[in-house]
Amino acid sequence: MNCSYKTIKNCKSIVxxxxxxxxxxxxxxxxxISxxxxAGHLGASQLAAIGIGSSIWIAIFATFLGVVQGIAPMIAKQFGGQKFAEIENSIAAGLLIAVLLSxxxxxxxxxxxxLLTLINAPLDxxxxxxxxxxxxxxxxPAAMLVRVFYAFTPAVGISHPVMFINIVAFFIKVPLSVTLAYGYFGFPQLGxxxxxxGSVVMFWTMLVASLVYVYYSSRYSIIGIRFPRRLPTFxxxxxxxxxxxxxxISQFSxxxxxxxxxxxxxxxxxxxxxxxxxIASITSVFYMIPMALGIATQALVSQNRGAGEYSNAKGIALAxxxxxLSLAMISAVILLTIGMVLLRIYSDDLKVVLLASIILPISAGYHLCDAVQCVTSSILRAYEKNVAPTIYYVLSLWGIGVGCGWLLSNYGVELLRLNLFLDPMGFKGYWISSTAGLLLASIIMLIMLANKIKYDVKSCHLSTTTSL
Structure with missing residues (x-):
C-alpha cells in the first residue's frame, strides 16, 4: 500500500x-503546422519552399538544441545537492555553447x-x-540562447514559465505570419x-521574456540563480x-x-x-507526451541523485x-479506434486515407516502442549514461529502421529466407522495421536502466553501512 502511494505521489510530481x-x-x-x-493557400511553390527550408532549419536547430540540453541533467543534480554556485557555472557553459553554435x-x-543545389527542386x-x-x-542566436533557459528551468523544478512564454509567442507568431504572408493591413505580400x-519575432520575444522572468522572479533568487558573471570552468x-x-547525435540521426x-x-x-x-505527423503529436514526461522524470531523478536520495530516484524512474507506458497504451488505443477520424482531418483524398489506414495498426506499436525508448533514454542520462543509449538508438534507426526497412520494402523477407512474405512490402516495410528497431532499443535500454538502478542503490547501501 505504501509502495502504491509512493508511486502515485511520484507520478503526480512528474505530471x-x-x-x-x-x-x-x-x-x-x-x-x-501553421x-x-x-503557405498551402499561397501555391505549391511557397509550400514546397517552406517544406524544404524548414527541414534544413530543423536539422540545424534540433541538433544544436541537443548539445545545449546537456546542461539539464547536470543542473538538476546540482540543484538536488544544493550546489547553487555550480548551477551558475553550468548556465554559463550553456550560454557559451549556445553562442558558439550560433x-x-x-x-x-x-x-x-x-545544400539546396543537392535537392531536385525547381529553381523558383x-x-x-x-x-x-x-x-x-x-x-x-535568440533560438539558441532561449534554449538555455528552457533547459535549466525544468531542471530546478520550474516549468510553468516555459509554457506561458511559448503560448504568448504562438499568439504573436501566427497572426504576424498570416499578416505578412498574405499582405494584410497594407503590408507587402511576402509569402x-x-x-x-514571424518566427524571428517569435524567438526574440521568447528570449526577452525569458530574460525578464529570470531577472525579476523571486523563485530564482531564492535558490541563488543569477546571470553568470564569469566564463565557465573547463x-x-x-x-x-x-x-x-x-x-x-540522437537528434540528428x-x-x-x-x-x-x-x-x-x-x-x-x-x-x-x-x-x-x-502518419508521421500524427505520431509526432503523440510523441510530445513521452518527450515531456522524459524531461520531467530526468529532472526529478537527477535532483534526487544529487541529494543522495537514491531510493527516491529509483521510485521516480519506475513511476x-x-x-x-500507460499513456502510450491509451494513445495506441486512440490510434486503433478513432484513427480513421484523425486521417480524415488531414486529408479528404480517399486514396491517401486508405493508404495511411494500412499503417495505423503499425503506428500504434511504433508509438508504444518510441515512448518507452524516449523516457528510458532520458532516465539513463539522469544516471549519467550518455553514449550507450545514443549508440543503440542510432543503430535502431539506421541499421534496422532504414537498412532492414529497405530490404523489406523492396525484396520482402524472402531474401532473409523466412518465407513469411513472398512479395516486397512497399512503404509498410519501413514502418515495420522502424517499430522493430525501436522495440529492440527499448528492451536493451530497459536492461541497462535496471542494472544501473540496482548498482546505484547498492552503492548507496554500501556507503551508508561504511559510514555507520
Whole structure:
C-alpha cells in the first residue's frame, strides 16, 4: 500500500512538472503546422519552399538544441545537492555553447545554397527556400540562447514559465505570419518570407521574456540563480559537451532517418508519400507526451541523485516508466479506434486515407516502442549514461529502421529466407522495421536502466553501512 502511494505521489510530481512542458512543446509544434497551412493557400511553390527550408532549419536547430540540453541533467543534480554556485557555472557553459553554435549555424545558413543545389527542386522553389533560410539567420542566436533557459528551468523544478512564454509567442507568431504572408493591413505580400519573419519575432520575444522572468522572479533568487558573471570552468564545459553531444547525435540521426525514409518512400508515388507524412505527423503529436514526461522524470531523478536520495530516484524512474507506458497504451488505443477520424482531418483524398489506414495498426506499436525508448533514454542520462543509449538508438534507426526497412520494402523477407512474405512490402516495410528497431532499443535500454538502478542503490547501501 505504501509502495502504491509512493508511486502515485511520484507520478503526480512528474505530471506537475511535465504537463507545462507538453503544452509548451505543442505550441511550438503548432507554430510549424501553421506555416504549412498559411503557405498551402499561397501555391505549391511557397509550400514546397517552406517544406524544404524548414527541414534544413530543423536539422540545424534540433541538433544544436541537443548539445545545449546537456546542461539539464547536470543542473538538476546540482540543484538536488544544493550546489547553487555550480548551477551558475553550468548556465554559463550553456550560454557559451549556445553562442558558439550560433556562429556555426549562421555560417551554415549563409551557405545553404550549397545544400539546396543537392535537392531536385525547381529553381523558383530553391530561391524561395534560400530567402526563407536567410531570414532565419536572424532567429538563430535568440533560438539558441532561449534554449538555455528552457533547459535549466525544468531542471530546478520550474516549468510553468516555459509554457506561458511559448503560448504568448504562438499568439504573436501566427497572426504576424498570416499578416505578412498574405499582405494584410497594407503590408507587402511576402509569402514564405513572411512566415520566416514571424518566427524571428517569435524567438526574440521568447528570449526577452525569458530574460525578464529570470531577472525579476523571486523563485530564482531564492535558490541563488543569477546571470553568470564569469566564463565557465573547463571541467563544467567538458561535462556539458559529454552529455550534450550524444544527445545531438540522437537528434540528428532521428531527423536524418526520417528524411531518408521520406525520400525512399517517394518512389511509390505522391499518394503514398502523403500517407506516410500524415502518419508521421500524427505520431509526432503523440510523441510530445513521452518527450515531456522524459524531461520531467530526468529532472526529478537527477535532483534526487544529487541529494543522495537514491531510493527516491529509483521510485521516480519506475513511476516515469509506468506513467509513460500507460499513456502510450491509451494513445495506441486512440490510434486503433478513432484513427480513421484523425486521417480524415488531414486529408479528404480517399486514396491517401486508405493508404495511411494500412499503417495505423503499425503506428500504434511504433508509438508504444518510441515512448518507452524516449523516457528510458532520458532516465539513463539522469544516471549519467550518455553514449550507450545514443549508440543503440542510432543503430535502431539506421541499421534496422532504414537498412532492414529497405530490404523489406523492396525484396520482402524472402531474401532473409523466412518465407513469411513472398512479395516486397512497399512503404509498410519501413514502418515495420522502424517499430522493430525501436522495440529492440527499448528492451536493451530497459536492461541497462535496471542494472544501473540496482548498482546505484547498492552503492548507496554500501556507503551508508561504511559510514555507520
Amino acid at each position: 506537475q512538472l511535465g504537463m507545462p512542458i507538453f503544452v509548451a512543446q505543442m505550441a511550438v509544434l503548432f507554430c510549424g 506555416d504549412s497551412i498559411v 556562429f556555426i549555424g549562421i555560417w551554415t545558413l549563409i551557405h545553404s545554397s550549397t 522553389v530553391r530561391l524561395l527556400a534560400k530567402g526563407y533560410l536567410d531570414v532565419f539567420i536572424y532567429a538563430l 514564405a518570407i513572411g512566415c520566416a519573419i 571541467n563544467i564545459l567538458f561535462s556539458t559537451l559529454r552529455v550534450g553531444i550524444p544527445m545531438a 532521428e531527423i536524418g532517418s526520417f528524411t531518408i525514409l521520406a525520400l525512399f518512400i517517394a518512389k511509390y508515388g505522391a499518394n503514398t508519400s502523403a500517407a506516410h507524412q500524415i 516515469g516508466l509506468v506513467l509513460t
